[in-house]
Amino acid sequence: MLVHYFVAFFLLSAIHLNVYALKSYSQYQLWRLNVTNNEQVAKLHDFSRIAYQQNINFWSERFRKNIPIDVSIAPESINSFAKFLSSDDMKIQYDVIMKDIGAVIERQKLIDKLQPSSVYADDFAYDKYHPINEIDAWIDKMVQTYPTLATSFTVGKSYEKREMKGLKISSNKTAVKLDGTPVNEKKAVWWDGGIHAREWISPATVIYIVHALLSNYSKNPIITHFVDQFDYYILPVFNVDGYAYTWTNDRLWRKTRSKTSDPNCFGADPNRNWDYHWCEGGATHDPCDEIYCGSKPFSEIETAQVAKFIGTHNSTLVHYINFHSYSQLWMTPWGYTTKKPVQFKLQDDGSAKAVQALRAVFGTEYVHGNIGATIYVASGNTVDWTSGTANITFSYAVELRDTGEYGFLLPEDQIVPSGKETLAGELALLKYIEGKVYA
Numbered sequence: 001m002l003v004h005y006f007v008a009f010f011l012l013s014a015i016h017l018n019v020y021a022l023k024s025y026s027q028y029q030l031w032r033l034n035v036t037n038n039e040q041v042a043k044l045h046d047f048s049r050i051a052y053q054q055n056i057n058f059w060s061e062r063f064r065k066n067i068p069i070d071v072s073i074a075p076e077s078i079n080s081f082a083k084f085l086s087s088d089d090m091k092i093q094y095d096v097i098m099k100d101i102g103a104v105i106e107r108q109k110l111i112d113k114l115q116p117s118s119v120y121a122d123d124f125a126y127d128k129y130h131p132i133n134e135i136d137a138w139i140d141k142m143v144q145t146y147p148t149l150a151t152s153f154t155v156g157k158s159y160e161k162r163e164m165k166g167l168k169i170s171s172n173k174t175a176v177k178l179d180g181t182p183v184n185e186k187k188a189v190w191w192d193g194g195i196h197a198r199e200w201i202s203p204a205t206v207i208y209i210v211h212a213l214l215s216n217y218s219k220n221p222i223i224t225h226f227v228d229q230f231d232y233y234i235l236p237v238f239n240v241d242g243y244a245y246t247w248t249n250d251r252l253w254r255k256t257r258s259k260t261s262d263p264n265c266f267g268a269d270p271n272r273n274w275d276y277h278w279c280e281g282g283a284t285h286d287p288c289d290e291i292y293c294g295s296k297p298f299s300e301i302e303t304a305q306v307a308k309f310i311g312t313h314n315s316t317l318v319h320y321i322n323f324h325s326y327s328q329l330w331m332t333p334w335g336y337t338t339k340k341p342v343q344f345k346l347q348d349d350g351s352a353k354a355v356q357a358l359r360a361v362f363g364t365e366y367v368h369g370n371i372g373a374t375i376y377v378a379s380g381n382t383v384d385w386t387s388g389t390a391n392i393t394f395s396y397a398v399e400l401r402d403t404g405e406y407g408f409l410l411p412e413d414q415i416v417p418s419g420k421e422t423l424a425g426e427l428a429l430l431k432y433i434e435g436k437v438y439a
């Protein structure tokens with residue numbers, strides 16, 4: 001009886017903690033590892049697949065020599081991980097770049113509360129991060145404010161039955177070819193943010209860009225031109241359940257929130273779940289892993305529904321961006337292999353235009369190239385499918401700010417700068433794409 005009471009009490013407290021308390025990262029550290037040869041890279045990459053067992057989490061997805069690898073370590077694993085890194089066959093040097101991740105999360109909450117936001121005329125703070133209900137309300141607000149340009153759409157409901165709500169921008173002007181003659185069919189663009197839940201700057205940047213397009217239409221000639229030339233489908237938060245979870249339970253959650261074969265582990269990586277060379281490399285069948293590919297291709301209802309939407313709109317879609325953070329990379333397929341697709345130069349020349357225009361705004365440096373060579377192999381990813389299966393040639397995976405000073409915990413005062421520079425990069429890329437598809 002007493003035992004039952006205690007078990008019940010324990011369960012209730014555990015449930016209580018899970019539902020109401022934000023996971024504590026108190027005394028968790030972020031280390032930056034200096035890897036100088038391919039052997040170290042390979043060994044670390046192997047280790048990264050079992051690291052969760054020790055509460056060690058690789059923030060970096062990029063595994064390349066001479067590029068720092070950021071890793072978060074729970075307090076209880078600090079000593080063992082330090083030993084592992086200094087062992088004879090590793091000899092990896094590292095710096096502690098955050099002594100207490102929990103304190104950084106807390107401090108940001110405090111600063112964000114104290115700082116008044118510069119609310120724009122449209123009554124939404126573009127320099128703040130917003131929970132999912134505010135983002136959904138913002139979409140409605142945009143539709144009300146810009147009724148001749150904006151409509152909302154849904155790609156369906158998530159695993160936890162949230163609406164996956166998007167916004168479409170479409171003007172009533174006919175698109176024109178480079179020589180000024182009208183085109184028969186206006187081409188379309190897709191952008192999404194928040195496929196990985198903790199990458200908060202990606203929805204925030206997408207939201208900034210959408211507002212910049214809508215509010216400057218018929219005022220700024222360049223923006224007016226590109227709004228007239230393409231239709232835009234925008235899904236600010238792809239992984240709605242995961243994103244909601246980062247606000248209520250765990251700021252550093254990445255995956256979806258579906259049940260898996262392991263009762264203790266939830267979610268799959270929605271950027272490894274697509275049905276194109278699914279789970280071949282840089283993805284795992286381990287449901288506890290951050291790069292779990294799911295039980296089958298499109299096991300996650302979120303990826304399945306976006307794929308369905310894309311698959312029924314790809315007669316007009318010519319351009320796709322899957323926005324992530326962090327690392328400052330503008331990337332193209334393939335991710336499943338280090339080989340490049342035949343149209344690589346056509347795609348990557350667009351990336352070059354984007355990063356050049358982006359850099360011109362504040363000097364922020366982005367690197368461009370194919371995913372397999374730039375990060376590491378990552379199969380079943382979004383843009384391999386959008387280009388390989390849905391035939392959207394100009395498919396890009398963009399990793400936004402920063403390069404690891406704050407990583408996923410990018411302060412709010414970088415939202416507007418990120419929005420401005422990314423908009424400049426994207427306008428340059430649209431100009432490039434326009435030149436190819438409306439020639």
Ligand SMILES: *[C@@H]1O[C@H](CO)[C@@H](O)[C@H](O)[C@H]1NC(C)=O
Nearest residue numbers: 032033034068092093094095
């Ligand atoms: C790691 O590399 C960076 C850049 O090359 C350097 O500044 C830093 O001192 C290195 N840290 C260690 C611990 O070797």
Ligand SMILES: *[C@@H]1O[C@H](CO)[C@@H](O)[C@H](O)[C@H]1NC(C)=O
Nearest residue numbers: 147148149171172173217218
């Ligand atoms: C086209 O949209 C503009 C506003 O963007 C509006 O003023 C105009 O009346 C619309 N024209 C037609 C034919 O719907």
Ligand SMILES: *[C@@H]1O[C@H](CO)[C@@H](O)[C@H](O)[C@H]1NC(C)=O
Nearest residue numbers: 120211212213215216220223
């Ligand atoms: C677009 O609009 C926003 C806010 O309405 C403004 O701050 C920004 O400077 C404009 N951008 C361009 C390129 O005109």
Ligand SMILES: *[C@@H]1O[C@H](CO)[C@@H](O)[C@H](O)[C@H]1NC(C)=O
Nearest residue numbers: 310311312314315389390391
């Ligand atoms: C559109 O995508 C589907 C996959 O959903 C593909 O089978 C089809 O060939 C694509 N259509 C075009 C025109 O590329």
Ligand SMILES: *[C@@H]1O[C@H](CO)[C@@H](O)[C@H](O)[C@H]1NC(C)=O
Nearest residue numbers: 318389390391392393394437
């Ligand atoms: C894929 O797109 C290219 C042009 O971008 C086109 O030539 C080709 O026919 C398309 N393939 C399919 C299967 O629709």
Ligand SMILES: [Zn+2]
Nearest residue numbers: 196199324325
């Ligand atoms: Zn990501």
